Amino acid sequence: MVPFRLIPQPGVPVADQVVFAAKKAMFSGKLRPGDAFPSVRTLAGAMKIHANTAQKVIAQLTADGLLEVRPGIGTVVVHPPAARAGRGRLLARDVEQLTVQAMQLGITLEELQGSLAECWRGLQKEDGHHER
Amino acid sequence: MVPFRLIPQPGVPVADQVVFAAKKAMFSGKLRPGDAFPSVRTLAGAMKIHANTAQKVIAQLTADGLLEVRPGIGTVVVHPPAARAGRGRLLARDVEQLTVQAMQLGITLEELQGSLAECWRGLQKEDGHHER
DNA sequence: TAGGTGTCACAAGTGCCATAGTACACCTGT
DNA sequence: ACAGGTGTACTATGGCACTTGTGACACCTA
Numbered sequence: 001m002v003p004f005r006l007i008p009q010p011g012v013p014v015a016d017q018v019v020f021a022a023k024k025a026m027f028s029g030k031l032r033p034g035d036a037f038p039s040v041r042t043l044a045g046a047m048k049i050h051a052n053t054a055q056k057v058i059a060q061l062t063a064d065g066l067l068e069v070r071p072g073i074g075t076v077v078v079h080p081p082a083a084r085a086g087r088g089r090l091l092a093r094d095v096e097q098l099t100v101q102a103m104q105l106g107i108t109l110e111e112l113q114g115s116l117a118e119c120w121r122g123l124q125k126e127d128g129h130h131e132r
Numbered sequence: 133m134v135p136f137r138l139i140p141q142p143g144v145p146v147a148d149q150v151v152f153a154a155k156k157a158m159f160s161g162k163l164r165p166g167d168a169f170p171s172v173r174t175l176a177g178a179m180k181i182h183a184n185t186a187q188k189v190i191a192q193l194t195a196d197g198l199l200e201v202r203p204g205i206g207t208v209v210v211h212p213p214a215a216r217a218g219r220g221r222l223l224a225r226d227v228e229q230l231t232v233q234a235m236q237l238g239i240t241l242e243e244l245q246g247s248l249a250e251c252w253r254g255l256q257k258e259d260g261h262h263e264r
Numbered sequence: 265t266a267g268g269t270g271t272c273a274c275a276a277g278t279g280c281c282a283t284a285g286t287a288c289a290c291c292t293g294t
Numbered sequence: 295a296c297a298g299g300t301g302t303a304c305t306a307t308g309g310c311a312c313t314t315g316t317g318a319c320a321c322c323t324a
Contacts, residue, residue: 140308171299171301172300172301172302173299173300185303187302187303189301190301190302191301191302195297202300202301203300204299204300204301205299205300205301206300206301207300
């Protein structure tokens with residue numbers, strides 16, 4: 001029913017995990033623009049979390065511009081505003097962290113870039129499968 | 133005195149920030165294998181944190197194999213064991229997260245790889261400056 | 265009208281984090 | 295031997311974020 005699952009990660013907030021899983025579902029094509037997003041209470045029931053936590057998920061995704069709220073109806077997946085005017089700076093912290101961690105593991109830059117490309121294509125390859 | 137500083141990040145534990153700053157200092161050559169690492173109390177004083185928190189930093193870095201403890205003497209920076217037997221799997225979570233966030237911002241894979249390379253070289257270029 | 269939708273508010277419980285203080289075993293100087 | 299510096303361990307406390315719990319409201323559709 002819900003187009004994504006999650007494997008509980010200890011230490012990271014459940015709400016953030018669900019948000020991440022939802023984004024992944026969107027960018028991999030399991031949730032396409034126009035599709036109805038699970039309601040707060042439906043999501044809460046499916047994810048075995050509290051309705052209040054599910055509400056935070058919806059609010060977060062809405063704030064990120066990935067969901068649009070139809071009052072009284074529900075929420076719908078929208079196409080990201082594609083606002084990237086020098087937003088690369090927002091990733092600086094994450095890029096730096098990934099770099100340091102890779103260096104610690106003795107991984108080369110090329111290997112890291114390869115892993116990144118592999119992960120990238122792994123998400124995009126399912127992009128045309130709306131026929132479940 | 134202490135070969136690294138940190139810019140307080142709200143929301144992330146101070147201990148983790150110091151650990152990250154220390155690692156960055158190591159991989160950028162500001163701290164080379166054989167150098168003495170600041171003592172618990174010195175680190176606590178310089179970073180304006182509690183000695184107990186500084187102790188956690190030392191413990192973390194030691195557990196990561198980046199520091200070696202000489203009982204009664206102090207801690208010394210050691211060369212990472214370079215143990216990378218399929219450890220690329222440890223980065224999977226971070227790679228996936230960075231990928232999704234980049235997609236959300238509408239950044240292309242090539243741009244992301246470019247940012248990564250830039251950050252990488254930015255750390256390595258200072259690698260020969262021990263003449264301080 | 266009945267039911268489903270998102271939204272908000274308040275309280276209680278839990279756990280992590282940083283601080284605080286104290287103590288111990290170890291080694292190196294003099 | 296001694297004093298001083300080192301890492302390590304323990305308990306306790308206050309603050310903060312997270313989750314859950316419960317209830318309520320305004321909105322829309324059938």
